[in-house]
Amino acid sequence: MEIGFLGLGIMGKAMSMNLIKKGFKVTVWNRTLSRCDELVEMGASVGETPAAVVKKCKITIAMVSDPAAALSVVFDKDGVLEEISSGKGYVDMSTVDPETSSKISEAITSKGGSFVEAPVSGSKQPAEAALLVILAAGDKALYEEAIPAFNAMGKKSFYLGPIGNGARMKLVVNMIMGRYAHCSFLATSLNPKMRQYSNLLMSDCHLGAIATPMFKGKGPNMIKSNFSPAFPLKHQQKDMRLALALGDENAVSMPIAAAANEVKKSETPALPISLSSTASHSSFCALITDVTQFEMSSKIRSRT
Numbered sequence: 621m622e623i624g625f626l627g628l629g630i631m632g633k634a635m636s637m638n639l640i641k642k643g644f645k646v647t648v649w650n651r652t653l654s655r656c657d658e659l660v661e662m663g664a665s666v667g668e669t670p671a672a673v674v675k676k677c678k679i680t681i682a683m684v685s686d687p688a689a690a691l692s693v694v695f696d697k698d699g700v701l702e703e704i705s706s707g708k709g710y711v712d713m714s715t716v717d718p719e720t721s722s723k724i725s726e727a728i729t730s731k732g733g734s735f736v737e738a739p740v741s742g743s744k745q746p747a748e749a750a751l752l753v754i755l756a757a758g759d760k761a762l763y764e765e766a767i768p769a770f771n772a773m774g775k776k777s778f779y780l781g782p783i784g785n786g787a788r789m790k791l792v793v794n795m796i797m798g799r800y801a802h803c804s805f806l807a808t809s810l811n812p813k814m815r816q817y818s819n820l821l822m823s824d825c826h827l828g829a830i831a832t833p834m835f836k837g838k839g840p841n842m843i844k845s846n847f848s849p850a851f852p853l854k855h856q857q858k859d860m861r862l863a864l865a866l867g868d869e870n871a872v873s874m875p876i877a878a879a880a881n882e883v884k885k886s887e888t889p890a891l892p893i894s895l896s897s898t899a900s901h902s903s904f905c906a907l908i909t910d911v912t913q914f915e916m917s918s919k920i921r922s923r924t
């Protein structure tokens with residue numbers, strides 16, 4: 621089956637590579653076209669626009685940064701909507717809010733196409749290792765048709781019913797992760813004098829009741845101040861913001877998530893200038909570590 625793939629960022633690149641490795645014929649498009657080169661070397665074709673990809677492929681997948689990008693690839697000139705038609709499917713795997721997903725679904729189905737939202741749980745490494753968890757909702761027949769592609773990119777896919785449920789589930793998962801990340805990573809920075817015990821802290825966390833793959837994966841890099849992005853801070857903050865909107869909509873009070881979101885706002889004027897100008901593209905761990913060190917050093921300064 622020929623699959624189209626729109627968006628070759630950290631996640632989309634790894635996911636489309638796995639489709640090629642598992643034998644799919646893949647046609648790719650990325651806003652910055654040069655990012656298609658590596659995929660072409662692996663055997664992918666390039667579509668010049670999202671519309672051109674949809675024209676060529678029975679199923680087209682998108683993996684772009686946020687709601688604005690997800691809407692843009694569908695509704696803008698040369699977008700998906702220009703070529704979607706009966707018999708064609710569109711699968712958006714980006715993390716967006718339920719309203720964005722519903723808008724896309726209505727537009728696609730009004731032209732006779734079918735639509736599935738399928739955000740993923742798992743970051744760069746699971747994407748590379750085809751170990752994503754896929755949270756799908758929408759057209760059941762398209763979901764079933766896309767299962768071989770989902771299996772090529774992930775270890776498990778769930779069908780969650782009507783459009784919006786996949787987006788909601790993903791935002792809940794990332795809200796929990798964002799809160800957990802904030803608390804656990806504070807631990808690695810709490811006191812510069814404890815630095816020599818950082819490895820012990822890691823072992824303790826891996827062996828005890830709070831062990832998680834996330835802490836295991838990111839903790840050692842934080843100790844080494846290695847902040848190359850797997851899940852950029854700008855996306856983590858976007859997910860917290862969308863999860864908080866979900867809380868508003870359902871009148872659920874989420875004070876801890878709101879506090880974690882505040883920390884992740886990279887443009888916060890209270891942050892050190894060097895941090896606010898670079899943080900949005902870094903790993904979200906960088907911000908947590910730097911803010912914590914900044915807060916701690918401010919407190920130490922104010923006490924002395």
Ligand SMILES: NC(=O)c1ccc[n+]([C@@H]2O[C@H](COP(=O)([O-])OP(=O)(O)OC[C@H]3O[C@@H](n4cnc5c(N)ncnc54)[C@H](OP(=O)(O)O)[C@@H]3O)[C@@H](O)[C@H]2O)c1
Nearest residue numbers: 627628629630631651652684685689714715743850851855
């Ligand atoms: N990274 C993770 O760990 C992770 C995990 C789970 C889910 N996600 C979600 O997966 C999605 C992609 O994440 P990522 O980490 O791959 O992001 P990324 O590396 O920042 O890549 C973003 C992609 O979106 C494209 N894009 C941005 N704005 C666009 C626009 N207006 N029109 C068309 N394309 C646009 C970018 O194109 P250019 O190359 O031209 O900039 C790029 O291909 C996000 O929704 C994110 O929340 C990420």
